[in-house]
Amino acid sequence: MPPITNHLPTADLQALDAAHHMHPFTTNDDLGKKGARIITRAKGIYLTDSEGNEILDAMAGLWCVNLGYGREEMGKVAARQMNELPYYNTFFQTTHVPAIALAKELADLAPGDLNHVFFAGSGSEANDTNLRMVRTYWAQKGKPEKSHIISRKNAYHGSSVGSASLGGMTPMHEQGGLPIPGIHHIGQPDWYAEGGDQSPEEFGLARARELEEKILELGADKVAAFIGEPVQGAGGVVIPPSTYWPEIQRICEKHDILLIADEVICGFGRTGNWFGSQTMGITPHIMTIAKGLSSGYAPIGGSIVCDEVAEVINACEFNHGYTYSGHPVCAAVALENLRIMQEENIIDHVRDVAAPALKEALEKLGEHPLVGGVNVSGLMASLPLTPHKESRAKFATDGGVAGYTCREHCFANNLVMRHVGDRMIISPPLIITPEEIKIFAERATKALDATYADLK
Numbered sequence: 001m002p003p004i005t006n007h008l009p010t011a012d013l014q015a016l017d018a019a020h021h022m023h024p025f026t027t028n029d030d031l032g033k034k035g036a037r038i039i040t041r042a043k044g045i046y047l048t049d050s051e052g053n054e055i056l057d058a059m060a061g062l063w064c065v066n067l068g069y070g071r072e073e074m075g076k077v078a079a080r081q082m083n084e085l086p087y088y089n090t091f092f093q094t095t096h097v098p099a100i101a102l103a104k105e106l107a108d109l110a111p112g113d114l115n116h117v118f119f120a121g122s123g124s125e126a127n128d129t130n131l132r133m134v135r136t137y138w139a140q141k142g143k144p145e146k147s148h149i150i151s152r153k154n155a156y157h158g159s160s161v162g163s164a165s166l167g168g169m170t171p172m173h174e175q176g177g178l179p180i181p182g183i184h185h186i187g188q189p190d191w192y193a194e195g196g197d198q199s200p201e202e203f204g205l206a207r208a209r210e211l212e213e214k215i216l217e218l219g220a221d222k223v224a225a226f227i228g229e230p231v232q233g234a235g236g237v238v239i240p241p242s243t244y245w246p247e248i249q250r251i252c253e254k255h256d257i258l259l260i261a262d263e264v265i266c267g268f269g270r271t272g273n274w275f276g277s278q279t280m281g282i283t284p285h286i287m288t289i290a291k292g293l294s295s296g297y298a299p300i301g302g303s304i305v306c307d308e309v310a311e312v313i314n315a316c317e318f319n320h321g322y323t324y325s326g327h328p329v330c331a332a333v334a335l336e337n338l339r340i341m342q343e344e345n346i347i348d349h350v351r352d353v354a355a356p357a358l359k360e361a362l363e364k365l366g367e368h369p370l371v372g373g374v375n376v377s378g379l380m381a382s383l384p385l386t387p388h389k390e391s392r393a394k395f396a397t398d399g400g401v402a403g404y405t406c407r408e409h410c411f412a413n414n415l416v417m418r419h420v421g422d423r424m425i426i427s428p429p430l431i432i433t434p435e436e437i438k439i440f441a442e443r444a445t446k447a448l449d450a451t452y453a454d455l456k
Ligand code: PLP
Pocket: 062, 121, 122, 123, 124, 125, 127, 156, 157, 158, 159, 229, 233, 234, 262, 263, 264, 265, 290, 291, 301
Protein backbone atom coordinates (compact mmCIF):
# COMPACT_ATOMS: atom_id res chain seq x y z
CA MET A 1 0.00 0.00 0.00
CA PRO A 2 1.59 3.34 -1.03
CA PRO A 3 1.42 6.21 1.48
CA ILE A 4 -1.95 7.96 1.47
CA THR A 5 -1.26 11.37 -0.08
CA ASN A 6 -2.84 13.77 -2.58
CA HIS A 7 -0.96 11.85 -5.27
CA LEU A 8 -3.19 8.78 -5.03
CA PRO A 9 -5.96 8.59 -7.67
CA THR A 10 -9.28 10.04 -6.53
CA ALA A 11 -11.05 6.67 -6.80
CA ASP A 12 -8.49 5.00 -4.48
CA LEU A 13 -8.82 7.78 -1.89
CA GLN A 14 -12.62 7.55 -2.09
CA ALA A 15 -12.54 3.79 -1.60
CA LEU A 16 -10.31 4.12 1.48
CA ASP A 17 -12.53 6.89 2.81
CA ALA A 18 -15.69 4.81 2.35
CA ALA A 19 -14.04 1.79 3.99
CA HIS A 20 -12.76 3.51 7.13
CA HIS A 21 -14.12 7.00 7.65
CA MET A 22 -17.52 7.55 9.24
CA HIS A 23 -18.71 11.02 8.19
CA PRO A 24 -20.94 13.28 10.31
CA PHE A 25 -24.52 13.92 9.11
CA THR A 26 -24.06 11.42 6.24
CA THR A 27 -25.56 8.11 5.17
CA ASN A 28 -22.13 6.56 4.99
CA ASP A 29 -23.25 3.62 2.87
CA ASP A 30 -23.91 6.07 0.03
CA LEU A 31 -20.21 6.92 -0.04
CA GLY A 32 -19.48 3.39 -1.26
CA LYS A 33 -21.65 4.08 -4.32
CA LYS A 34 -20.65 7.66 -5.02
CA GLY A 35 -17.39 8.64 -3.35
CA ALA A 36 -16.95 11.76 -1.26
CA ARG A 37 -15.58 14.86 -2.93
CA ILE A 38 -11.96 15.25 -1.84
CA ILE A 39 -10.79 18.77 -1.14
CA THR A 40 -7.04 19.12 -1.44
CA ARG A 41 -6.25 22.87 -1.18
CA ALA A 42 -7.94 26.22 -0.77
CA LYS A 43 -7.14 29.89 -1.24
CA GLY A 44 -9.36 32.93 -0.68
CA ILE A 45 -12.92 31.84 -1.43
CA TYR A 46 -11.93 28.93 -3.70
CA LEU A 47 -11.48 25.23 -2.92
CA THR A 48 -9.55 22.86 -5.17
CA ASP A 49 -10.62 19.22 -5.34
CA SER A 50 -8.60 16.12 -6.19
CA GLU A 51 -9.68 16.40 -9.84
CA GLY A 52 -8.30 19.93 -10.06
CA ASN A 53 -11.71 21.68 -10.06
CA GLU A 54 -11.75 25.19 -8.58
CA ILE A 55 -14.93 25.50 -6.55
CA LEU A 56 -16.36 28.75 -5.18
CA ASP A 57 -17.15 28.07 -1.52
CA ALA A 58 -20.30 30.08 -0.82
CA MET A 59 -20.60 28.32 2.57
CA ALA A 60 -17.18 29.29 4.06
CA GLY A 61 -16.73 25.64 4.98
CA LEU A 62 -19.41 25.21 7.63
CA TRP A 63 -20.14 28.94 8.04
CA CYS A 64 -16.74 29.39 9.63
CA VAL A 65 -13.87 30.39 7.32
CA ASN A 66 -14.67 34.07 7.73
CA LEU A 67 -11.20 35.27 6.73
CA GLY A 68 -11.05 33.01 3.70
CA TYR A 69 -8.57 30.21 3.10
CA GLY A 70 -4.81 30.22 2.90
CA ARG A 71 -3.81 33.05 5.23
CA GLU A 72 -0.16 32.24 5.87
CA GLU A 73 0.04 34.45 8.98
CA MET A 74 -2.27 32.01 10.73
CA GLY A 75 0.01 29.08 9.97
CA LYS A 76 3.07 31.01 11.13
CA VAL A 77 1.44 31.91 14.45
CA ALA A 78 0.36 28.29 14.98
CA ALA A 79 3.88 27.01 14.25
CA ARG A 80 5.46 29.56 16.60
CA GLN A 81 3.04 28.67 19.41
CA MET A 82 3.51 24.91 18.79
CA ASN A 83 7.22 25.33 19.30
CA GLU A 84 6.99 27.63 22.31
CA LEU A 85 4.17 26.00 24.29
CA PRO A 86 2.11 23.42 22.37
CA TYR A 87 -0.11 22.58 25.31
CA TYR A 88 -0.84 23.41 28.84
CA ASN A 89 -4.17 23.34 30.61
CA THR A 90 -6.10 26.08 32.36
CA PHE A 91 -7.41 23.88 35.21
CA PHE A 92 -6.36 24.18 38.85
CA GLN A 93 -5.00 27.72 38.92
CA THR A 94 -2.73 27.59 35.89
CA THR A 95 -2.92 29.70 32.76
CA HIS A 96 -0.83 30.86 29.80
CA VAL A 97 -0.43 34.00 27.73
CA PRO A 98 -2.55 33.04 24.65
CA ALA A 99 -5.59 32.29 26.86
CA ILE A 100 -5.11 35.48 28.88
CA ALA A 101 -4.71 37.61 25.76
CA LEU A 102 -7.66 36.05 23.94
CA ALA A 103 -9.98 36.41 26.94
CA LYS A 104 -9.03 40.09 27.25
CA GLU A 105 -9.50 40.67 23.51
CA LEU A 106 -12.95 39.05 23.55
CA ALA A 107 -13.98 41.09 26.60
CA ASP A 108 -12.97 44.22 24.68
CA LEU A 109 -14.88 43.21 21.54
CA ALA A 110 -18.05 41.96 23.22
CA PRO A 111 -20.82 44.46 23.97
CA GLY A 112 -21.94 45.64 27.41
CA ASP A 113 -20.52 43.93 30.46
CA LEU A 114 -19.75 40.63 28.76
CA ASN A 115 -16.28 40.65 30.27
CA HIS A 116 -15.47 37.01 31.11
CA VAL A 117 -14.69 34.02 28.90
CA PHE A 118 -14.99 30.29 29.59
CA PHE A 119 -13.17 28.45 26.78
CA ALA A 120 -14.25 25.25 25.04
CA GLY A 121 -13.12 23.32 21.99
CA SER A 122 -16.29 23.86 19.93
CA GLY A 123 -19.73 25.42 19.84
CA SER A 124 -21.32 22.22 21.14
CA GLU A 125 -19.02 22.15 24.13
CA ALA A 126 -19.63 25.82 24.80
CA ASN A 127 -23.39 25.29 24.84
CA ASP A 128 -22.92 22.37 27.24
CA THR A 129 -21.00 24.81 29.42
CA ASN A 130 -23.91 27.27 29.20
CA LEU A 131 -26.43 24.63 30.19
CA ARG A 132 -24.49 23.76 33.33
CA MET A 133 -23.49 27.36 34.02
CA VAL A 134 -27.01 28.82 34.06
CA ARG A 135 -28.29 26.00 36.29
CA THR A 136 -25.31 26.44 38.61
CA TYR A 137 -25.88 30.20 38.67
CA TRP A 138 -29.44 29.83 39.96
CA ALA A 139 -28.49 27.03 42.37
CA GLN A 140 -25.75 29.24 43.84
CA LYS A 141 -28.36 31.96 44.30
CA GLY A 142 -30.46 29.54 46.35
CA LYS A 143 -32.89 28.66 43.53
CA PRO A 144 -31.88 25.17 42.35
CA GLU A 145 -35.39 24.57 40.97
CA LYS A 146 -34.91 27.44 38.49
CA SER A 147 -33.35 24.99 36.05
CA HIS A 148 -35.53 24.67 32.94
CA ILE A 149 -34.27 26.06 29.68
CA ILE A 150 -36.44 27.25 26.81
CA SER A 151 -35.22 27.05 23.22
CA ARG A 152 -36.86 26.92 19.79
CA LYS A 153 -37.97 24.23 17.38
CA ASN A 154 -35.55 23.90 14.48
CA ALA A 155 -32.75 25.60 16.42
CA TYR A 156 -29.22 24.21 16.11
CA HIS A 157 -26.95 24.44 19.13
CA GLY A 158 -24.59 21.51 18.50
CA SER A 159 -24.30 17.76 18.45
CA SER A 160 -23.38 16.70 21.99
CA VAL A 161 -26.14 15.33 24.24
CA GLY A 162 -26.64 18.66 26.00
CA SER A 163 -26.33 20.95 22.99
CA ALA A 164 -28.46 18.75 20.71
CA SER A 165 -31.10 18.76 23.45
CA LEU A 166 -30.97 22.55 23.49
CA GLY A 167 -31.34 22.40 19.71
CA GLY A 168 -34.74 21.76 18.25
CA MET A 169 -33.97 19.43 15.36
CA THR A 170 -36.42 16.52 15.34
CA PRO A 171 -34.17 14.11 13.37
CA MET A 172 -31.46 14.65 15.99
CA HIS A 173 -33.84 14.14 18.92
CA GLU A 174 -35.02 10.89 17.35
CA GLN A 175 -31.55 9.38 17.69
CA GLY A 176 -30.23 8.76 21.18
CA GLY A 177 -33.23 9.62 23.31
CA LEU A 178 -33.12 13.41 23.26
CA PRO A 179 -33.89 15.93 24.55
CA ILE A 180 -32.70 15.44 28.11
CA PRO A 181 -35.26 16.53 30.74
CA GLY A 182 -35.83 20.18 31.54
CA ILE A 183 -35.51 21.59 28.02
CA HIS A 184 -38.53 22.98 26.16
CA HIS A 185 -38.98 24.19 22.60
CA ILE A 186 -41.28 26.95 21.40
CA GLY A 187 -42.03 27.98 17.78
CA GLN A 188 -39.37 29.57 15.60
CA PRO A 189 -39.77 33.07 14.13
CA ASP A 190 -39.84 31.78 10.55
CA TRP A 191 -42.30 34.13 8.86
CA TYR A 192 -41.55 32.80 5.36
CA ALA A 193 -42.55 29.24 6.25
CA GLU A 194 -45.05 29.73 9.05
CA GLY A 195 -46.26 33.32 8.98
CA GLY A 196 -49.36 32.61 6.87
CA ASP A 197 -51.49 35.74 6.46
CA GLN A 198 -49.94 37.63 9.38
CA SER A 199 -47.60 40.54 8.72
CA PRO A 200 -43.98 39.77 9.65
CA GLU A 201 -44.29 42.20 12.59
CA GLU A 202 -47.44 40.55 13.98
CA PHE A 203 -45.94 37.12 13.52
CA GLY A 204 -42.68 38.14 15.23
CA LEU A 205 -44.59 39.37 18.28
CA ALA A 206 -46.78 36.27 18.37
CA ARG A 207 -43.78 33.96 18.28
CA ALA A 208 -41.96 35.95 21.00
CA ARG A 209 -45.06 35.77 23.19
CA GLU A 210 -44.90 31.98 23.03
CA LEU A 211 -41.93 32.42 25.34
CA GLU A 212 -44.08 34.17 27.92
CA GLU A 213 -46.78 31.47 27.60
CA LYS A 214 -44.17 28.76 28.19
CA ILE A 215 -42.71 30.64 31.17
CA LEU A 216 -46.16 31.01 32.72
CA GLU A 217 -46.92 27.32 32.08
CA LEU A 218 -43.70 26.19 33.78
CA GLY A 219 -43.61 28.98 36.39
CA ALA A 220 -40.99 31.73 36.17
CA ASP A 221 -39.35 30.36 39.32
CA LYS A 222 -38.57 27.17 37.38
CA VAL A 223 -37.02 28.76 34.26
CA ALA A 224 -33.28 29.44 34.19
CA ALA A 225 -32.70 30.71 30.66
CA PHE A 226 -33.81 31.19 27.10
CA ILE A 227 -31.36 30.36 24.30
CA GLY A 228 -31.54 31.42 20.65
CA GLU A 229 -29.39 32.13 17.63
CA PRO A 230 -29.81 35.81 16.65
CA VAL A 231 -30.39 34.45 13.13
CA GLN A 232 -31.05 30.70 12.97
CA GLY A 233 -28.42 29.30 10.64
CA ALA A 234 -28.68 25.55 10.22
CA GLY A 235 -32.47 25.87 10.49
CA GLY A 236 -32.42 27.57 7.08
CA VAL A 237 -31.27 31.15 7.78
CA VAL A 238 -34.37 32.26 9.64
CA ILE A 239 -34.24 36.03 10.02
CA PRO A 240 -36.67 37.06 12.74
CA PRO A 241 -39.08 39.93 12.08
CA SER A 242 -37.92 43.19 13.68
CA THR A 243 -40.45 42.84 16.51
CA TYR A 244 -39.16 39.48 17.71
CA TRP A 245 -35.90 39.99 19.63
CA PRO A 246 -36.87 43.18 21.54
CA GLU A 247 -39.96 41.35 22.81
CA ILE A 248 -37.90 38.29 23.80
CA GLN A 249 -35.50 40.51 25.74
CA ARG A 250 -38.41 42.30 27.46
CA ILE A 251 -39.98 38.98 28.50
CA CYS A 252 -36.68 37.61 29.82
CA GLU A 253 -36.13 40.76 31.89
CA LYS A 254 -39.69 40.76 33.22
CA HIS A 255 -39.44 37.16 34.45
CA ASP A 256 -35.80 37.28 35.59
CA ILE A 257 -34.60 34.75 33.04
CA LEU A 258 -31.09 34.66 31.62
CA LEU A 259 -30.73 35.27 27.89
CA ILE A 260 -28.17 33.21 25.97
CA ALA A 261 -27.37 34.30 22.42
CA ASP A 262 -25.79 31.52 20.40
CA GLU A 263 -23.37 33.51 18.23
CA VAL A 264 -21.54 30.50 16.80
CA ILE A 265 -22.52 31.48 13.25
CA CYS A 266 -23.59 35.11 13.71
CA GLY A 267 -20.51 36.15 15.70
CA PHE A 268 -17.39 37.74 14.23
CA GLY A 269 -18.89 39.74 11.42
CA ARG A 270 -21.36 37.48 9.65
CA THR A 271 -24.32 39.86 10.04
CA GLY A 272 -22.29 43.06 9.54
CA ASN A 273 -21.49 43.69 13.20
CA TRP A 274 -19.07 41.90 15.48
CA PHE A 275 -22.02 40.00 16.96
CA GLY A 276 -25.52 39.16 15.77
CA SER A 277 -26.86 40.42 19.10
CA GLN A 278 -25.77 43.91 18.07
CA THR A 279 -27.55 43.53 14.73
CA MET A 280 -30.71 42.42 16.56
CA GLY A 281 -30.37 45.10 19.27
CA ILE A 282 -30.23 42.74 22.26
CA THR A 283 -27.99 42.45 25.30
CA PRO A 284 -27.61 38.81 26.31
CA HIS A 285 -26.13 37.53 29.59
CA ILE A 286 -24.06 34.89 27.79
CA MET A 287 -22.90 34.55 24.18
CA THR A 288 -21.79 31.24 22.69
CA ILE A 289 -18.86 31.60 20.28
CA ALA A 290 -16.87 29.26 17.99
CA LYS A 291 -16.42 28.98 14.19
CA GLY A 292 -15.50 32.56 13.12
CA LEU A 293 -13.51 33.03 16.35
CA SER A 294 -10.60 31.33 14.58
CA SER A 295 -12.11 31.43 11.06
CA GLY A 296 -12.14 27.63 11.40
CA TYR A 297 -8.31 27.44 11.30
CA ALA A 298 -8.26 25.84 14.78
CA PRO A 299 -10.98 24.22 16.88
CA ILE A 300 -11.94 26.67 19.61
CA GLY A 301 -15.16 27.95 21.15
CA GLY A 302 -16.35 29.49 24.36
CA SER A 303 -18.92 31.37 26.37
CA ILE A 304 -18.61 35.11 26.90
CA VAL A 305 -20.29 35.80 30.24
CA CYS A 306 -21.62 39.02 31.80
CA ASP A 307 -20.31 40.42 35.10
CA GLU A 308 -23.34 39.36 37.13
CA VAL A 309 -23.26 35.69 36.10
CA ALA A 310 -19.46 35.50 36.29
CA GLU A 311 -19.48 36.94 39.81
CA VAL A 312 -21.75 34.13 41.04
CA ILE A 313 -19.98 31.34 39.13
CA ASN A 314 -16.53 32.57 40.13
CA ALA A 315 -17.50 32.44 43.81
CA CYS A 316 -17.87 28.64 43.69
CA GLU A 317 -15.80 25.86 42.20
CA PHE A 318 -17.53 25.29 38.85
CA ASN A 319 -16.82 21.59 38.29
CA HIS A 320 -16.67 21.83 34.55
CA GLY A 321 -14.00 22.16 31.87
CA TYR A 322 -12.31 20.55 28.91
CA THR A 323 -8.75 19.34 28.42
CA TYR A 324 -8.52 21.79 25.55
CA SER A 325 -10.25 24.78 27.23
CA GLY A 326 -8.16 27.73 26.05
CA HIS A 327 -5.70 25.50 24.12
CA PRO A 328 -2.64 27.72 23.55
CA VAL A 329 -2.24 27.00 19.82
CA CYS A 330 -5.96 27.49 19.12
CA ALA A 331 -6.03 30.65 21.26
CA ALA A 332 -3.00 32.07 19.44
CA VAL A 333 -4.61 31.33 16.06
CA ALA A 334 -7.88 32.95 17.19
CA LEU A 335 -5.99 36.03 18.36
CA GLU A 336 -4.25 36.32 15.00
CA ASN A 337 -7.62 35.95 13.26
CA LEU A 338 -9.08 38.80 15.33
CA ARG A 339 -5.96 40.92 14.73
CA ILE A 340 -6.27 40.50 10.96
CA MET A 341 -10.02 41.18 11.04
CA GLN A 342 -9.38 44.48 12.79
CA GLU A 343 -6.34 45.47 10.74
CA GLU A 344 -8.21 44.81 7.49
CA ASN A 345 -11.52 46.31 8.66
CA ILE A 346 -13.38 43.14 7.72
CA ILE A 347 -16.58 44.20 9.51
CA ASP A 348 -16.69 47.46 7.53
CA HIS A 349 -16.09 45.49 4.34
CA VAL A 350 -19.06 43.24 5.13
CA ARG A 351 -21.36 46.09 6.06
CA ASP A 352 -20.42 48.62 3.38
CA VAL A 353 -19.28 46.52 0.42
CA ALA A 354 -19.99 42.79 0.45
CA ALA A 355 -23.43 42.67 2.09
CA PRO A 356 -25.01 45.29 -0.23
CA ALA A 357 -23.51 43.52 -3.27
CA LEU A 358 -24.79 40.13 -2.09
CA LYS A 359 -28.25 41.54 -1.37
CA GLU A 360 -28.45 42.98 -4.88
CA ALA A 361 -27.32 39.68 -6.43
CA LEU A 362 -29.78 37.68 -4.33
CA GLU A 363 -32.67 39.98 -5.18
CA LYS A 364 -31.96 39.24 -8.83
CA LEU A 365 -31.82 35.51 -8.11
CA GLY A 366 -35.11 35.98 -6.24
CA GLU A 367 -36.76 36.75 -9.60
CA HIS A 368 -36.04 33.20 -10.76
CA PRO A 369 -39.29 31.22 -11.12
CA LEU A 370 -38.03 28.61 -8.67
CA VAL A 371 -37.15 31.05 -5.86
CA GLY A 372 -39.90 31.97 -3.41
CA GLY A 373 -38.13 34.71 -1.47
CA VAL A 374 -34.84 36.06 -0.19
CA ASN A 375 -33.76 35.82 3.45
CA VAL A 376 -30.60 37.82 4.03
CA SER A 377 -28.76 39.42 6.92
CA GLY A 378 -25.22 40.62 6.18
CA LEU A 379 -23.44 37.69 4.57
CA MET A 380 -25.82 34.95 5.62
CA ALA A 381 -28.74 34.16 3.39
CA SER A 382 -31.13 31.56 2.08
CA LEU A 383 -33.18 31.22 -1.07
CA PRO A 384 -36.25 29.03 -0.48
CA LEU A 385 -37.22 27.05 -3.58
CA THR A 386 -40.91 26.73 -4.31
CA PRO A 387 -43.21 25.32 -7.01
CA HIS A 388 -45.46 28.39 -6.60
CA LYS A 389 -43.93 31.80 -5.92
CA GLU A 390 -47.08 33.66 -4.82
CA SER A 391 -48.17 31.22 -2.11
CA ARG A 392 -44.61 30.28 -0.99
CA ALA A 393 -45.86 26.67 -1.26
CA LYS A 394 -43.63 23.72 -0.43
CA PHE A 395 -42.81 20.97 -2.89
CA ALA A 396 -45.08 17.93 -2.61
CA THR A 397 -42.12 15.69 -1.82
CA ASP A 398 -40.79 16.99 1.46
CA GLY A 399 -37.26 16.32 2.59
CA GLY A 400 -35.48 18.80 0.41
CA VAL A 401 -35.55 16.93 -2.91
CA ALA A 402 -35.46 20.17 -4.91
CA GLY A 403 -32.73 21.52 -2.66
CA TYR A 404 -30.73 18.33 -3.04
CA THR A 405 -31.03 18.52 -6.83
CA CYS A 406 -30.01 22.17 -6.81
CA ARG A 407 -27.02 21.45 -4.57
CA GLU A 408 -25.83 18.80 -7.04
CA HIS A 409 -26.19 21.28 -9.91
CA CYS A 410 -24.18 23.79 -7.87
CA PHE A 411 -21.38 21.25 -7.56
CA ALA A 412 -21.56 20.58 -11.29
CA ASN A 413 -21.06 24.34 -11.77
CA ASN A 414 -18.16 24.53 -9.30
CA LEU A 415 -20.15 26.18 -6.55
CA VAL A 416 -20.82 25.08 -2.98
CA MET A 417 -24.26 26.06 -1.72
CA ARG A 418 -25.68 23.86 0.98
CA HIS A 419 -29.37 23.02 1.17
CA VAL A 420 -31.56 22.88 4.27
CA GLY A 421 -34.73 21.21 3.07
CA ASP A 422 -35.55 23.20 -0.04
CA ARG A 423 -33.66 26.30 1.04
CA MET A 424 -30.36 27.05 -0.63
CA ILE A 425 -27.93 28.51 1.89
CA ILE A 426 -25.31 31.18 1.26
CA SER A 427 -22.67 32.10 3.84
CA PRO A 428 -19.43 32.96 2.02
CA PRO A 429 -16.10 34.03 3.51
CA LEU A 430 -16.42 37.62 4.70
CA ILE A 431 -13.61 38.76 2.41
CA ILE A 432 -15.66 38.06 -0.71
CA THR A 433 -15.52 40.92 -3.24
CA PRO A 434 -18.32 42.28 -5.45
CA GLU A 435 -16.57 40.72 -8.48
CA GLU A 436 -16.57 37.34 -6.77
CA ILE A 437 -20.24 37.80 -5.87
CA LYS A 438 -20.94 38.25 -9.59
CA ILE A 439 -19.24 34.92 -10.30
CA PHE A 440 -21.28 33.34 -7.49
CA ALA A 441 -24.50 34.69 -9.01
CA GLU A 442 -23.65 33.41 -12.50
CA ARG A 443 -23.00 29.91 -11.19
CA ALA A 444 -26.06 29.98 -8.93
CA THR A 445 -28.25 31.02 -11.89
CA LYS A 446 -26.97 28.07 -13.92
CA ALA A 447 -27.70 25.70 -11.03
CA LEU A 448 -31.21 27.12 -10.57
CA ASP A 449 -31.92 26.88 -14.33
CA ALA A 450 -30.78 23.26 -14.40
CA THR A 451 -32.87 22.41 -11.33
CA TYR A 452 -35.91 24.08 -12.87
CA ALA A 453 -35.43 22.10 -16.07
CA ASP A 454 -35.18 18.84 -14.07
CA LEU A 455 -38.37 19.55 -12.13
CA LYS A 456 -40.47 20.23 -15.22
N1 PLP B 1 -24.40 26.69 17.63
C1 PLP B 1 -24.69 27.05 16.38
C2 PLP B 1 -25.60 28.22 16.14
C3 PLP B 1 -24.15 26.35 15.30
O1 PLP B 1 -24.47 26.70 14.05
C4 PLP B 1 -23.28 25.28 15.57
C5 PLP B 1 -22.67 24.52 14.46
O2 PLP B 1 -23.05 24.64 13.32
C6 PLP B 1 -23.01 24.94 16.89
C7 PLP B 1 -23.59 25.67 17.90
C8 PLP B 1 -22.13 23.78 17.22
O3 PLP B 1 -20.81 24.12 16.98
P1 PLP B 1 -19.72 22.96 16.79
O4 PLP B 1 -20.05 22.24 15.52
O5 PLP B 1 -18.43 23.72 16.76
O6 PLP B 1 -19.81 22.08 17.97
